[in-house]
Amino acid sequence: MAILIDPPNVPWRDRMWSHLASDTSLEELHAFAARLGVPARGFDGDHYDIPAEAYQAALAAGAEPVRSRELVQRLSAAGLRRRKTPRVR
Numbered sequence: 096m097a098i099l100i101d102p103p104n105v106p107w108r109d110r111m112w113s114h115l116a117s118d119t120s121l122e123e124l125h126a127f128a129a130r131l132g133v134p135a136r137g138f139d140g141d142h143y144d145i146p147a148e149a150y151q152a153a154l155a156a157g158a159e160p161v162r163s164r165e166l167v168q169r170l171s172a173a174g175l176r177r178r179k180t181p182r183v184r
Contacts, residue, residue: 098127100158101166103147111147115158118169131156141170141177 097118103111115133117124121141128143131153137143145153154160161169170176 097159098124098157099161099166099169100145100150100153101161101163103145103150104163113145113147113150113153114142114163114166115145115153116142116166116170117175118173121175127156127158141175
């Protein structure tokens with residue numbers, strides 16, 4: 096059981112972003128994010144969006160680096176994956 100982080104490979108608003116997730120519980124994830132100083136607004140249902148400049152700090156705090164696909168697989172296997180609902184335009 097671990098806190099997982101994928102590489103910063105998602106571009107948004109002129110920055111690159113990682114996803115921080117837990118394969119144990121959302122409580123564990125929220126506690127870890129709080130220790131990193133990640134604002135609550137970074138939570139996106141089942142993960143936190145983490146800017147590239149915070150990636151190394153997350154690793155130093157104990158996050159396990161994984162590929163994006165593995166992060167999703169482990170989140171799903173733990174029953175914590177929350178699929179986004181399509182937006183109505």
